[in-house]
Amino acid sequence: MSHTPPALTPQTLLAQALGWIDEETDALGPAIRPATTFLRDPADLGRAGRSFTRDDNPTFLQAEALLAALEGGEGGLLFSSGMAAATAALHTLRPGAHVVVPTRLYSGLRHWLATHGAAWGLAVTEADYGDLAGLKAILDARPADLVWIETPANPLWHVSDISAVSELAHGCGALVVADNTVATPILTRPIERSVDLVLHSGSKYLNGHADVVAGALVAAPGQGALLRRLAAIRNDYGAVLGPFEAWLLLRGMRTLKLRMETICRNALAIAGMLQDHAGVVEVLYPGLASHPGHGLAATQMSSGFGGMLSFRVAGGEPAAHRVAGAVRTIRQAISFGGLETVIEIRRGMEGPQSHTPPDLLRLSVGIEAAEDLIADLTQALAA
Template sequence: MPHIKPKVTPIYQTSVFTFEDLNELELYFEQPGQQYMYSRYGNPNSDELAEEVNEQEGGAGAVVTSSGMSAILTAILTYCQAGDHVLCAEEIYGGSSVLLSQELTRMGIAVTYVPGDKIYTLATYVQPNTKLLLGETMSNPLLQVLDIKKLALETKQHGIKLVIDNTFASPVITKPLALGADMSVHSVTKYLSGHSDVTAGVLVCGAEEDYKRSRQIAITYGLNLSPFESWLAARGLKTLKLRIRQHAANALAIAHFLEEHPKVSKVWYPGLAQHPQHQLAQEQGNGLFGGMLSFRIADDTEAVNRFMQALESIPFAPSLAGVSTSLSYPLGTSHRSLSGEQQQKMGITVGVIRLSVGIEDVEELIADLGQALDKV
């Protein structure tokens, strides 16, 4: 058989790898990374994805997982055990809130939510058993921007770890580890893969010891990613920089359009000058503000339904970051599990719509949004 040198890594769609004899088996344990044994422990495709994301984030090592939620779980378990306490930014993805409040509390890990105006003064929230703070680079769904460098100084002062969910930004816009975070987490499902055809997660560690612990947790809990989805995600990652630039350019144009529209009462987008963290977002994001925005129309369910039904090319799809534009409804999807009081406190009202801006021709997107808003 001729020597084969593929330009793209093949799909290693196998659950197990073979050994020549006992000597080769012992070599596997003596020299980790020289060979593969079982795909839950490691696979060339998942390793390729991890290494590429790690390089983009500038980490000491990355672990890919079966979803963004399993990446957050792995991150928390890296630092916490029963009896520990975690802090979490009050405005956070609803799934993260459910994991902390409903599941990890059952395992003996307590959680306290920190309001946005108190996030840089943690003294009254940190307890002797506090281990970490979880926050998002840009919050879901109202795009509040964290000053990661400032927050890293605050968490270090109290001796706790800082875990940043960087999903909305991607390493093209922000690199949390370079700003002092201990771990950067992504739902690879979103921008890193980018084509709405993969469910995956990744956590990137600033310290090698954290990487080793995270990897062990993912292996033991069976949180690994399949070879095929790893391959798909690695393929999507190749166009990340191009896609993010187009997502961001389109989102900025749409944000300006919505800001001026009489049917829209408020727009949340860090690229707008009126956004409270606009200057921070500009500095921390290298002049890019991402592809996510939210806006509010009339706080009336029927008005929201009329708007959604009138859209011709933008589907209602409760996820984000695909190459095609879609919208979501935080009150009924991502933040559904929160109490009415929590939803109101965060500003998630009946008329709030989250828009994941794709990479299509922006003029066509604006035209579709405009004609749908006319029917509200």
């Protein structure tokens, strides 16, 4: 296959999907290969080649290569979901390994660590990454085997200093994994800040159309051995993405830059309106100067501050339910990263152990006209 030169910008790399051309047909669009098994040479069964789709389906390759190029990594792997990718990274550890995670962490991963991770024998410590001296003290007291970064962190959008956390983690020999789902490589490239492994829930912004469940891992340059180990874990646990889903993921990625530009503009406009609204008591969005992580976000995020924001309204939880139920253009739904703007009361999805305030409304901003979204929120707040 032909490849585009590495000097091209992310927008061109995405639009052309690295410029790969189907060798059999010269088609510009990628093919879907649904086959589960591939012809072998009976005279040489051990020869290099494809054998079974769990390892070898070629539909994965273009999306994996494109994501690796965007993140500046050595290579990438697609998984059946973001959780499958996350747990694959954790399964590189041995029982008894020490994992350090931020106090603000995706609830699904927190639940896995408290249940399956505990049964696996992992020791987990939560740390406030805003307190680097406190994080260092934790790592000095018990060196970590893996340090997890999520920034901006769902759903309060705390911003962690990726370079500083990575430096402390590498100081005790830990592997550093960064969840880059919210920022995407359009806004943040964690590998450039010394992260070893980047995680994505491909179901969110990478796909962007809310019609695929997928996950991905990208390993930093020099982490080829880790990449091969993760590929073996993916195979052994059967956490492989289907060919059609891989094709849909690649299709969505081709507009990622354009979508993120619109989403970031819309989110900043909405956050500014909410901040000035008398019925809103708090707005959490890294793009606002009032956000405690704004300065750090401005150094780590380029071209915008993402499409995720949260806010709390006067009147507490009953008022939050009223606002969520009063929207007309915005949809009340879970998940994020799609074309449509959706709102949800996040704690209801996280369970009784959640640290999220019960009155917090999480907004995933889409690509609609900002004035329509602002008008809808304005009328919902007045309802």
